Amino acid sequence: MNIGQVAQLTGLSSKSIRLYEDKGIITPPLRSASGYREYGSQHLQELNLVSRAKSAGFSLAECKEFVELAHNPQRKSSEVKAKAQEKLKEVEMKIHQLQEIEKQLKQWVSSCPGNGDSQCPIIDDLTK
Incomplete structure (x- = not known):
């Protein structure tokens, strides 16, 4: 998928998606031979996570932590709950x-x- 398609599916702007990539919040997308970003389902999941976490008041740094936790099979729900309790x-x-x-x-x-x-x-x- 290209950035326009991902923007449409996530409701995020292309600018926001590039910002999240530049800040290392999401996994860097692969590049085509012509240099265009190529996004997959993992990126959609990450971007939806970031969008929903931001809507709940989490900072970009906190969103990055959530993305990292989402990818960590060793995570404990207690860690995630503690972050949510702190934000609450x-x-x-x-x-x-x-x-x-x-x-x-x-x-x-x-x-x-x-x-x-x-x-x-x-x-x-x-x-x-």
């Missing part, structure tokens, strides 16, 4: 931080009349 904790922490930001913004919005006066409770609170 990070996401929960981010959600908590965002909830705190939301709480502060709601407080500011409700305290500010938003009229033509120069007096602004938001600025007053920010400059305390």
Whole structure:
């Protein structure tokens, strides 16, 4: 398969696929005599894994680790679970931080009349 076909099958852009190859996240594809990349089913699996892991919030470095684990017949599911648990904790922490930001913004919005006066409770609170 060529890169266009792989892009269509995975929903990734050709640019993303080349980036993942350049960063060593996926197995390098073979090259045809004319120098074109030739992808196989292994590449589709790797790219789908990367795409789904990125959608779940994993970094490219973490995606690379998942690809390596996918190819390792000696892997333990406990290793994979630990990575997912660690990411879950990070996401929960981010959600908590965002909830705190939301709480502060709601407080500011409700305290500010938003009229033509120069007096602004938001600025007053920010400059305390």
